[in-house]
Amino acid sequence: MTAWHATVLTLFPEMFPGPLGASLAGRGLREGLWRLDALDIRAFGIGRHRSVDDTPFGGGAGMVLRPDVVDAACGAALAEAPDRPLVALTPRGEPLTQSTVRDLAAGPGAVLLCGRYEGVDQRVVEARGMREISVGDYVLSGGEAAAIVLLDACVRLLPGVMGAAESAVEESFAAGDLLEYPHYTRPAEWNGLRVPEALLSGHHAEIGRWRRAEAERATRERRPDLWARHAGDPPPTAAEEGRAPAPLAARPDAA
Ligand code: ADE
Numbered sequence: 001m002t003a004w005h006a007t008v009l010t011l012f013p014e015m016f017p018g019p020l021g022a023s024l025a026g027r028g029l030r031e032g033l034w035r036l037d038a039l040d041i042r043a044f045g046i047g048r049h050r051s052v053d054d055t056p057f058g059g060g061a062g063m064v065l066r067p068d069v070v071d072a073a074c075g076a077a078l079a080e081a082p083d084r085p086l087v088a089l090t091p092r093g094e095p096l097t098q099s100t101v102r103d104l105a106a107g108p109g110a111v112l113l114c115g116r117y118e119g120v121d122q123r124v125v126e127a128r129g130m131r132e133i134s135v136g137d138y139v140l141s142g143g144e145a146a147a148i149v150l151l152d153a154c155v156r157l158l159p160g161v162m163g164a165a166e167s168a169v170e171e172s173f174a175a176g177d178l179l180e181y182p183h184y185t186r187p188a189e190w191n192g193l194r195v196p197e198a199l200l201s202g203h204h205a206e207i208g209r210w211r212r213a214e215a216e217r218a219t220r221e222r223r224p225d226l227w228a229r230h231a232g233d234p235p236p237t238a239a240e241e242g243r244a245p246a247p248l249a250a251r252p253d254a255a
Helices: 025-032 066-078 098-106 121-129 146-154 162-174 204-222 222-228
Strands: 004-010 034-040 085-097 107-112 130-134
Touching: 004 025, 004 066, 004 146, 025 034, 025 146, 034 066, 066 107, 085 146, 098 146, 107 146, 130 146, 204 222
Parallel strands: 004 034, 004 107, 085 107, 085 130
Antiparallel strands: none
């Protein structure tokens, strides 16, 4: 079995492994439970100056990564392990969810394209059938931090990376689409604040009921979108969520 294999296409390869070299992901990397390559997009640049970008057609601020350069970088990444999905990190993408993370972690790995400047020429995104993914409704200075977020979420699900205790957290999110209940540890009283009595009872059924109620309350109060889905509403359409529809290649019904 070959290890789960991530290749990051970036203008800043020195950003990797970064935080992924520490803690559980880092230990997994050193133990060969997964593999990470950072490929410098500039190595595929054009001419003596290894040019990677140009001004946008139609005008406007910033620079756009050239399709020929990005395509060459994709080709090099896929030459080694061609069966991996291509993901472009962009605030225009579909929101990253635990379900997408689970799908990616169950596959052979991923090739992650980190945009910089104003973005990437859309023709290569579509020609390569990239899945465009966003890590949230805010704008980062580039896709690198987003790639680290996505990889961290995937890698913790790989066999052997985490112990059984932590995997249970994923199970609870998976089962109910609820936020987690709050946690407490010793001392039972701190600065005059007591741990909720139900948790001190030692009564498993009571603890279970308390945690369930707190998970539901947190979800209802903080994430009405998750709560509506949990309560059985049909999922909102892309238009209702105010985002662009996922590219055809990313849709489960696309051939
Ligand atoms: N690049 C810049 N902002 C981003 C975001 N929110 N998600 C993914 N990639 C990005």
